[in-house]
Amino acid sequence: MRIAGAFAIAIAILLAVLAPAPGSARPHATPTPSPTPAPVADPAVTKIARTQFVQWQAGTVNKSLYADKVLPQLTDQKIADTSKALGELGALTDTTYIGRWINPEFPPGATGYIYQMHCISGNIYLWLALDAEGKIATIFFKSRLDVETITPAPSATPAEPPGTLRRKGL
Numbered sequence: 001m002r003i004a005g006a007f008a009i010a011i012a013i014l015l016a017v018l019a020p021a022p023g024s025a026r027p028h029a030t031p032t033p034s035p036t037p038a039p040v041a042d043p044a045v046t047k048i049a050r051t052q053f054v055q056w057q058a059g060t061v062n063k064s065l066y067a068d069k070v071l072p073q074l075t076d077q078k079i080a081d082t083s084k085a086l087g088e089l090g091a092l093t094d095t096t097y098i099g100r101w102i103n104p105e106f107p108p109g110a111t112g113y114i115y116q117m118h119c120i121s122g123n124i125y126l127w128l129a130l131d132a133e134g135k136i137a138t139i140f141f142k143s144r145l146d147v148e149t150i151t152p153a154p155s156a157t158p159a160e161p162p163g164t165l166r167r168k169g170l
Contacts, residue, residue, distance in 0.1 A: 041097030041113075049115045049128055050095055052139060057092070059083030067107075067135040086141065090120030098145070101127055103138075110137045114145070 048065075055061050061079050063071060101112030109132025117124050125145060129138035 039097055039099040041115075045113055045128070045130070046095060046097060046115070048130070048136075049113065049117075049126055050092065052128065052136070053086070053092055053095075053117050053126055056082055056139075056141070057086040057089075065136055066139075067131050067133075067137045069107075070137060070139075082141065086124070089117075089122045089124060092117060092119055094118040098125070101129065103129070107131055107137055112138070117141075 052061075052065075056079070059079055061074060063074055066074060095118065096116040098114040098116055101114045103112055106112060106129055110129050112127065112129040115126045115128070117126050125142045127138065127140050127142065128136065131137040
């Protein structure tokens with residue numbers, strides 16, 4: 001009996017030692033990285049983007065809103081072809097601001113923006129750049145975002161001290 005009692009005590013001690021500490025049996029939450037905040041759109045630029053999209057769909061582009069160097073490209077045929085393609089998407093239902101568009105070929109003072117235009121029958125991206133006077137310096141529509149067109153955020157160059165950011169064309 002003594003052996004059975006000693007054995008029972010040994011098992012009880014062993015179970016006590018091997019048992020998890022109170023609170024440690026609960027699963028712990030794994031830390032997750034903070035979500036990247038969505039870019040904030042300028043309401044005035046969003047209004048321009050929406051208005052331009054609808055005008056291009058309708059084929060009634062107000063050329064006075066465009067920079068002089070863009071005007072030769074705004075041919076009646078270009079407007080008609082673009083209007084036909086955009087018209088197939090149906091009515092505009094919403095827009096999503098994607099973010100800034102940085103292009104070293106922009107004229108000095110120009111700022112670029114990318115929007116996704118949501119329509120009844122599909123979506124398309126509107127790429128828009130406004131010059132320093134607020135005139136449209138560039139506008140085009142693409143069915144997808146691609147790395148050939150997106151310019152990454154500017155980075156420091158070897159000739160500049162670390163932490164210095166350079167923006168080409170802006």
